[in-house]
Amino acid sequence: MLDAAIGSGRHERPCVFEAFARRLPDSRRYGVVAGTGRLLELIEQFRFGDEELSFLQQNKIVHSNTIDWLANYRFTGNITGYREGDAYFPGSPVLIVEGSFAEAVLLETLALSVLNYDSAVASAAARMVSAADARPIAEMGSRRTGERSAVASARAAYIAGFSATSNLEAGRSWGVPTMGTAAHSFTLLHDSEAEAFQAQVDAFGPSTTLLVDTYDVEKAVDLAVKVAGTKLGAVRIDSGDLAVQVASVRAQLDSLGATNTRITVTNDLDEHAIAALRAAPVDSYGVGTSVVTGSGHPAAGMVYKLVAHHNDAGEWVSVAKKSTAKASIGGHKAAMRTLEGGLATSELIYQASDGRPDAEGRDLIVELMTNGSADARWLGHDGTLAARNHREQALAELPLNAFRLSRGEPVVPTIYR
Amino acid sequence: MLDAAIGSGRHERPCVFEAFARRLPDSRRYGVVAGTGRLLELIEQFRFGDEELSFLQQNKIVHSNTIDWLANYRFTGNITGYREGDAYFPGSPVLIVEGSFAEAVLLETLALSVLNYDSAVASAAARMVSAADARPIAEMGSRRTGERSAVASARAAYIAGFSATSNLEAGRSWGVPTMGTAAHSFTLLHDSEAEAFQAQVDAFGPSTTLLVDTYDVEKAVDLAVKVAGTKLGAVRIDSGDLAVQVASVRAQLDSLGATNTRITVTNDLDEHAIAALRAAPVDSYGVGTSVVTGSGHPAAGMVYKLVAHHNDAGEWVSVAKKSTAKASIGGHKAAMRTLEGGLATSELIYQASDGRPDAEGRDLIVELMTNGSADARWLGHDGTLAARNHREQALAELPLNAFRLSRGEPVVPTIYR
Numbered sequence: 119m120l121d122a123a124i125g126s127g128r129h130e131r132p133c134v135f136e137a138f139a140r141r142l143p144d145s146r147r148y149g150v151v152a153g154t155g156r157l158l159e160l161i162e163q164f165r166f167g168d169e170e171l172s173f174l175q176q177n178k179i180v181h182s183n184t185i186d187w188l189a190n191y192r193f194t195g196n197i198t199g200y201r202e203g204d205a206y207f208p209g210s211p212v213l214i215v216e217g218s219f220a221e222a223v224l225l226e227t228l229a230l231s232v233l234n235y236d237s238a239v240a241s242a243a244a245r246m247v248s249a250a251d252a253r254p255i256a257e258m259g260s261r262r263t264g265e266r267s268a269v270a271s272a273r274a275a276y277i278a279g280f281s282a283t284s285n286l287e288a289g290r291s292w293g294v295p296t297m298g299t300a301a302h303s304f305t306l307l308h309d310s311e312a313e314a315f316q317a318q319v320d321a322f323g324p325s326t327t328l329l330v331d332t333y334d335v336e337k338a339v340d341l342a343v344k345v346a347g348t349k350l351g352a353v354r355i356d357s358g359d360l361a362v363q364v365a366s367v368r369a370q371l372d373s374l375g376a377t378n379t380r381i382t383v384t385n386d387l388d389e390h391a392i393a394a395l396r397a398a399p400v401d402s403y404g405v406g407t408s409v410v411t412g413s414g415h416p417a418a419g420m421v422y423k424l425v426a427h428h429n430d431a432g433e434w435v436s437v438a439k440k441s442t443a444k445a446s447i448g449g450h451k452a453a454m455r456t457l458e459g460g461l462a463t464s465e466l467i468y469q470a471s472d473g474r475p476d477a478e479g480r481d482l483i484v485e486l487m488t489n490g491s492a493d494a495r496w497l498g499h500d501g502t503l504a505a506r507n508h509r510e511q512a513l514a515e516l517p518l519n520a521f522r523l524s525r526g527e528p529v530v531p532t533i534y535r
Numbered sequence: 536m537l538d539a540a541i542g543s544g545r546h547e548r549p550c551v552f553e554a555f556a557r558r559l560p561d562s563r564r565y566g567v568v569a570g571t572g573r574l575l576e577l578i579e580q581f582r583f584g585d586e587e588l589s590f591l592q593q594n595k596i597v598h599s600n601t602i603d604w605l606a607n608y609r610f611t612g613n614i615t616g617y618r619e620g621d622a623y624f625p626g627s628p629v630l631i632v633e634g635s636f637a638e639a640v641l642l643e644t645l646a647l648s649v650l651n652y653d654s655a656v657a658s659a660a661a662r663m664v665s666a667a668d669a670r671p672i673a674e675m676g677s678r679r680t681g682e683r684s685a686v687a688s689a690r691a692a693y694i695a696g697f698s699a700t701s702n703l704e705a706g707r708s709w710g711v712p713t714m715g716t717a718a719h720s721f722t723l724l725h726d727s728e729a730e731a732f733q734a735q736v737d738a739f740g741p742s743t744t745l746l747v748d749t750y751d752v753e754k755a756v757d758l759a760v761k762v763a764g765t766k767l768g769a770v771r772i773d774s775g776d777l778a779v780q781v782a783s784v785r786a787q788l789d790s791l792g793a794t795n796t797r798i799t800v801t802n803d804l805d806e807h808a809i810a811a812l813r814a815a816p817v818d819s820y821g822v823g824t825s826v827v828t829g830s831g832h833p834a835a836g837m838v839y840k841l842v843a844h845h846n847d848a849g850e851w852v853s854v855a856k857k858s859t860a861k862a863s864i865g866g867h868k869a870a871m872r873t874l875e876g877g878l879a880t881s882e883l884i885y886q887a888s889d890g891r892p893d894a895e896g897r898d899l900i901v902e903l904m905t906n907g908s909a910d911a912r913w914l915g916h917d918g919t920l921a922a923r924n925h926r927e928q929a930l931a932e933l934p935l936n937a938f939r940l941s942r943g944e945p946v947v948p949t950i951y952r
Contacts, residue, residue, distance in 0.1 A: 119715070119718060119720070119721045121715075121738055121739075122717070122721065122735045122738035122739065123724065123734065125737055125738040126725065126733075128724050128725055135720070160682070170703075170704075173703070173706065174703070177706070177713075179703065179706075219720075219724050223718075223721075226718075226720075227682075227685070227702075228682055231678055231679075231680065231682040234678060234680075235680060235681040235682075235684075261647035261648055262647070262648075262651055262836075263648065263652060263684070263833070263834065264652040264683060264687055265577070265644075265648040265652075266681060267652075267680070267681030267683065270681055286587075286591070289594070289596075290586065290587060290590040296594075296596065298536070299536075300536050301536060301643075302840070302841070303636075303640060303643075303840065304536045304540065304640075306841045306844070306854040307540065307636050307844055307854075308543065308545055309847075313543070314543075317539045317542055317543030317545070318539045320542055320543070321538055321539035321598070322538075322539065332856055332857070333856075333857050407834055407836075410834075411833045414831075416828045417680065417824055417827075417828055419679075419824075422678070423720065424720035427723070427724055429726070430726075437723040437724075
């Protein structure tokens, strides 16, 4: 595309691209935007190095003038869009990229990869957080997604309200609180469960979490309290019928005097399994596969569409694909969430050139990148924490119906004005 | 775990870990191993740098002797396992890692991330390849998975039999054949569809593939042949009822004399949609979301378990988790695929120390890494191509039942001897 546009001379036309989702996955009621801060850093760093250029040249993938153009590439345009952590709905203009066709079209794959994956994780994670009803959830799914996606998913889950991750790299690069886990291999390595428990308590003190289901849960709970004392921090159960198991472990811990020892459970949980444990004496959850794979919907389904470009007279022309079910709406748009009494009533999308409608509500579009330079508020550890805090505020605006786990319509309608 | 094991002094015990899947996702009939070549390169490079070590130190995540140990870390053990591209079944010991507990346990997350993601993609892709019945499929899903997973999935789909990818980085780093695509934005950028088609034909000649569903398919097909002539390479349809659409476009192309112009379709295809188009005059497919997300199963579900370790007397002790549904089978195992008349009859798994059973069949375990050094046969472009070729041979051994898309049992039983 880039090569042919350079050939036709249209590559320098000023353009507006927009990333949005046509629908929410699986009839969910809202989505959570994530990936924005990570994406802005990747866009700032996006270059074509000698190895990439040689590959394109030697394989005759593009013409030599395109190689020259790519050698000097960096994105110099403007990006606006939703704050990371905000809710989104069908049609929400989550990311708006302004630049020449050439520089903006090159970002399509990167922007969608990041937003689709991270938003899929955050949207699933937010449902788990509300299902957990204020009990903490740790992200433990690194081994069930690509090795780099693992870091992104720890970050996205944290933005959505998870309390910690087992992915240390997410702690280092994004400031996500980290926690260790002991696997069954640690118990099996030692000559007895008692030796394994003692090794862990020696290393981390009695406040550690002991894994009690390697051999026999009841014996292991007895042993755990014997080794660590009644100050034992927590026991973890990773198998079995959790509702039954948890109640009996709670009773056993209490009878042993370990009334403050917490119970954490981690066996293939998703939002539905978490909700089903609401009445059980669970203190915290660990979630793996289901959160890093978007609980059945591992890609948010956002698309990146050209919505406007300059014509030869330098005037903006709105454009949209017209065929069949995938028709889109052209024009550089803006959005607000209309509110009544602090609660969202609609996602109101309008042409930016028409100006803000006269309605009560919150403007959703913020500046993300100006002339190729990212707004520092959204980057790094601070940006990640800001997104987490914004998610809490933004979801507090949604009607309670948003948090039902069953399938349904988006909790507010999208209105185009 | 590492920190506590260093504390207990058990970290240097020689150990054997094994990666395997307890079951195949969604009652599929076989899985395809992928990621091995990529993983071996990542293991060779796996180090803890100053930034990582400072993070661990400053946040008091591990003790200082563990920091010292990590500073010198590189994997020095042996890895054996299934050839990349081979079929696997429940219990198949896909990867066997031998080393000290400390050095082998550190690989758990990396090994599972790579194998679970890449094998999920390859296992889904292989079903699409058999559904396509020898018609080529291009991988176009980069935008629907994490930005690094996108490269891995292009590679895994190629190993499983896809013919090409739109991900240029997969071409550069793994030798996967690449192809360009024109999106609707390219058509919309130009002042008319005619101008866009002309720009593309000017850049790439008439053998290019023109996207014909931006406005009106019938008019676009007429225009495409008018602009490119009857030597037009292909038209692409990305929306609508494909079976109906394809038949009418074929008739239209033929009536225009473009009898050699191919038709490629790309609208949210998975293996079932591909199979449903078998009777339609489709020449090739492009698949995005469904292949990079494992067609509903984005993680292969492999686990990494300690199966044996030395005791203090230097003897091997088999170990296994005993609790409930997640019980595992201990011991350093090997595997063969028993064959009758060239067709697989079972996945036969045995204790390596017992020696190979006296049965007709193919040994499945090969050397992958020796003393921390990867076998060059499995690496880079050559290793990727070798995996693709091996996949073809390995799947040719499976009974025809393997290629049914409906749910069922694994096509051969796993037998432990």
